[in-house]
Amino acid sequence: MAAIVSSVSPASKMFRTCFHAACGAAALNASRLPQHRAFRLNAMHRQQPFDSTLEKPQFPGASAEFVDQLEFIEPNVISGIPVYRVMDRQGNIINPSQDPQLPKDTVLNFYQKMTLLNTMDRILYESQRQGRISFYMTNYGEEGTHIGSAAALEPNDMVFGQYREAGVLMYRGFPLDSFMAQCYANTDDLGKGRQMPVHYGSRDLNFVTISSPLATQIPQAVGAAYAIKRENINRAVICYFGEGAASEGDAHAGFNFSATLECPLIFFCRNNGYAISTPTNEQYRGDGIAARGPGYGMLSIRVDGNDVFAVYNVTKEARRRAVAENQPFLIEAMTYRLTKLVTQKNWYLKSSFPIDMNGKAMDVSFNQRNVLH
């Protein structure tokens, strides 16, 4: 795990390609506004009309062919759903057609926000260890998932998060003071000091206040998307959750409702390999979360969560289509949780130490010199 970790820090990888990005080139599908979308009442799945003369199953519940060989379907018929990426581990764009060709300022902003998030995490984590705040959760290792997805959304898109999406809020411009105020539960807290740290919320930035119970936001995001669909405006909903929360009944409920009710939303699963101490092989036996999407009739994709351009591309396209076609999309971003989960519990996992900060710092200074001239 450590070997893999050292080369996939999202910040360093992204920054290596900084000087590959051409300035001023139009971004991939960035500025095209969706047409006024039709409200598809007739798009409801219709059952096949019955024709009893055909030697074909005529069941209302499913349409398929008959087969006379007894064979169980293997859960992982192919070796798992592939992981979409744009950059290799050295930060080079593999397929130029997938380069989002973002302006230099945008890419620099990605980097700035990721390092700012990382820095804030360090300060608040230390605050907790010093007894200044009661609790904290860092975002180490998952900054790419936050920044890449947040950048692909419109500012008025509604965000339902779980608890490790501070980068989304930061990208949207939530002030550091407000993060701190919520963690310190002081009088400047927009939430009036009522919740534990990291339970951020902002009405102005369309970020629904975090709550502690896991996965409860998933069916709520679906409801919000349905209401937004009825308003017939250019607005989507994104719902973040971890691979552990995806085991909750609420997740199943949300997936099923979103597909049957044709809601314009993006389910964004951060699969970081652990739910506190529970590894993924104790969380599920199927092929991750992306493999569940087809079961619900949902378009799904798996992406390298450490590749901020890949996350950006996937979220951008999912958003475009979700709004244009009124259907949900499931994105599973594979990543790592690079530290112990929470501060109060002493969960030390040998394979999840923080990134080698020295290496990253050297990369930063090297690349900064390259960018500045």
Added chain:
Amino acid sequence: MAAAARLFLRGIHSKCSVSGVSTVPRTSFGPRLLKLSPSCDPYTKAQRRHAAHFTFQPDLVPTQYGPTQKMNLFQSITSALDNTLSSDPTAVIFGEDVAFGGVFRCTVGLRDKYGKDRVFNTPLCEQGIVGFGIGVAVAGATAIAEIQFADYIYPAFDQIVNEAAKYRYRSGNLFDCGKLTIRAPWGCVGHGSLYHSQSPEAFFAHCPGIKVVVPRSPVQAKGLLLSCIADNNPCIFFEPKILYRAAVEQVPTEHYTITLSQAEVVEEGSDVTLIAWGTQVHVMKEVAQMAQEKLGVSCEVIDLRTILPWDVETVCKSVVKTGRLLISHEAPITGGFAAEISSTIQGHGGAGAYPSCHRAGGGVHPELVTSQSQFGKS
């Protein structure tokens, strides 16, 4: 019910408060005249199965809300939903089987009238229904969620208690789901048995942040439901299913509201206060009538209407006057809502010294078909 009548008769003539009245097996709705027993133990006599007897007692025709039309309870609900969908373009109604009109016919005609996007079926998943409803409300639209039977509301308990009830508080009023109303058929119906007869209001009474309302009649139902929909808090509206067809009244066709958290004194009296909600109000009215005829006792009957937050003042005022209180509900007696009323009233100095409070409620066992009376048989 018979249990209520027995307790009532015992209570009138005793000086002391009987504490820890044992659970009385649920027997029937009907009143029955029993001899006074000097013993306080309800198990000394064999319990006989009582004949079914339940009469819905309509109120006078309301004149202050405009023209009226004969409606039963489910039709009054449909009327309320119709008014809502017509006046509020964001309003949507959803749940299991609501599209074809609902298993209790509460949503008949609404889909054809207002469209498939506004009245629609959801998959069979209560936690999804309520979670979805919360999301609709958070996004600013009016959400009316139907749970097919109150007995099936428990999968949604987390969404109701941990999310809906706390949404506004935990966000410092940045977000709320005040536009959510949850409706569910509630209470004994005669043949419902364990899973089509429950009255779960006490579970939700323990949860600050939501409102819980139970109407006794079509006129009350429509007004209270419209108030719940208008109310800026998530509300749970329990509809006594036995009244869906049995209760018929002249109900105003226009929009009107009945104030929440306001109990109603449906009959004035001076000797004892009887409190109930939903179906039991009609039983209590019969008990009151019986008491007047047979014993010359004047009963004040109060319909609580809103369980949470409940109208302490009206109840207190009444108990100050009468000095005696009997609360009756179908739900199991232990931890039932009567316990909350009883202890609050006894704790209130203004209610006079040691008011005599009694509770009559369901037994320790769930509803069994064999011990429920068959509606319609006498």
